[in-house]
Amino acid sequence: MKKYDLILIGTGSGMELVAAMTQENPNLRVAVIDKDPPGGICLTRGCIPSKLLIYPASVVRTVERSHEFGISAEIERVDFKAVMERMRSIIDRDVNMIRNGISQSKNIDYYVAQAEFTAPYTIKVGKVTITSKTIFLSTGSRPSIPPVEGLEETGYLTSDTILEITQLPSSIAIIGGGYIAAEYGHFLSAMGAKVTIIGRNPQFIPEEEPEVSALAKRELQKHVTILTNNEVRKAEATLKGKKLTAVDRYSKKGTEIIVEEILVATGRVPNTDILHPEKAGIETDSKGFITADEYMQTSQANIWVLGDADGKFMFKHVANHEAQIVYYNAVIKKKIKMDYHAVPHAVFTDPEIASVGLREKEAVEKYGKDNILIGFYKYADTAKGEAMSLKDDFVKVIVKRDTGQILGAHIIGPEASVLIQEIINLMYTENQSLAPLKRAMHIHPSLSEVVARAFQSFMTTDQYQHFLERHSGLPLQ
Numbered sequence: 001m002k003k004y005d006l007i008l009i010g011t012g013s014g015m016e017l018v019a020a021m022t023q024e025n026p027n028l029r030v031a032v033i034d035k036d037p038p039g040g041i042c043l044t045r046g047c048i049p050s051k052l053l054i055y056p057a058s059v060v061r062t063v064e065r066s067h068e069f070g071i072s073a074e075i076e077r078v079d080f081k082a083v084m085e086r087m088r089s090i091i092d093r094d095v096n097m098i099r100n101g102i103s104q105s106k107n108i109d110y111y112v113a114q115a116e117f118t119a120p121y122t123i124k125v126g127k128v129t130i131t132s133k134t135i136f137l138s139t140g141s142r143p144s145i146p147p148v149e150g151l152e153e154t155g156y157l158t159s160d161t162i163l164e165i166t167q168l169p170s171s172i173a174i175i176g177g178g179y180i181a182a183e184y185g186h187f188l189s190a191m192g193a194k195v196t197i198i199g200r201n202p203q204f205i206p207e208e209e210p211e212v213s214a215l216a217k218r219e220l221q222k223h224v225t226i227l228t229n230n231e232v233r234k235a236e237a238t239l240k241g242k243k244l245t246a247v248d249r250y251s252k253k254g255t256e257i258i259v260e261e262i263l264v265a266t267g268r269v270p271n272t273d274i275l276h277p278e279k280a281g282i283e284t285d286s287k288g289f290i291t292a293d294e295y296m297q298t299s300q301a302n303i304w305v306l307g308d309a310d311g312k313f314m315f316k317h318v319a320n321h322e323a324q325i326v327y328y329n330a331v332i333k334k335k336i337k338m339d340y341h342a343v344p345h346a347v348f349t350d351p352e353i354a355s356v357g358l359r360e361k362e363a364v365e366k367y368g369k370d371n372i373l374i375g376f377y378k379y380a381d382t383a384k385g386e387a388m389s390l391k392d393d394f395v396k397v398i399v400k401r402d403t404g405q406i407l408g409a410h411i412i413g414p415e416a417s418v419l420i421q422e423i424i425n426l427m428y429t430e431n432q433s434l435a436p437l438k439r440a441m442h443i444h445p446s447l448s449e450v451v452a453r454a455f456q457s458f459m460t461t462d463q464y465q466h467f468l469e470r471h472s473g474l475p476l477q
Contacts, residue, residue, distance in 0.1 A: 010138030012040020
């Protein structure tokens, strides 16, 4: 049995920990294990490749809108193969760079194989058994496949395997109505495919505020067919293509969709079924995700978890932050708690979405309706928004009435992921107060003014609901 100072399973955010530790201690012996190409899910089959695909889709939509500004432009052809090859070449370059870095490190033994616990602090990797008193688990996740009758026999793509295709399907059905469906629905439709999204939740992108989801659905439906509250019950191969049978969960009405290809986008599940953490005395939750305390330590001392493996917030920026917390607690021995009070995310669909913190319903449940104020402002009511011919895109902010503490923010519109950052930064200050934003100058005319004005346009929750119904023009679902 080979002994190490540290074992890391997964080559995503945990590699930053290894880099810092080996730099500080040149004699540290580390085992790095990953059965997949190095770089983690984000780089190899998640947020990076998908954004390399989505940007060309957004360019297509921009060109299509050019007539609104007196510009006559047409898209002669979209070279789907070239779009995919550009994505793969960039990802391959970065993966190879990471692979070379790991392989050439004098501190690291790199195992390209499946890891499996056989006992506490003991791991079988391939035909070798290794051990360490310190282990970092960055084991990621994989696409969840729903138990749809005939799906396996019919065949399907996932967010992993769609990155391998070279030809655009003429038509595609996406099972799932969340982030992945919204992003790939935007991409594939802009490339020229006929797209149908089938979500089982009554709300499209159910993780977002209802009015955000409603506007996203309305705008994306200009290019994509979106079925909400529909559950896919059956898949089968026919002479005309792959047929899905979906049933409305309320009316029980059935719908048949025949497409060239199917994309499954119904969430992600942990990899613990192949890791077998129970053999190491590591506890998991009911879904199989590894449980940890507020310091990111598992139920087994000196075994730490970060990233998708803990199942809390499956975003790369969260994994990076958790890696920092693990470093403080496991390496420096400085007790720092992981803080999830203001986890941001973005959905790179059309229009773009970004959110952080509490939704309105959550804020009301936590602090009471009378202690919540809602700020709302449309892009169109700013000079830059008017210049961009924007209509219903908006910023919504949620604050505590008595203290001015920012509780949450939700943006739908151009550069949403950029505009929300000044709110995120304030939510990580001591008081999380809106005061600095209200005092600060905002460039005029710029899109950032829509954020500033949202914090100058407060209403009670009742007033906000009346405002939505009477004045905003937004669809409610």
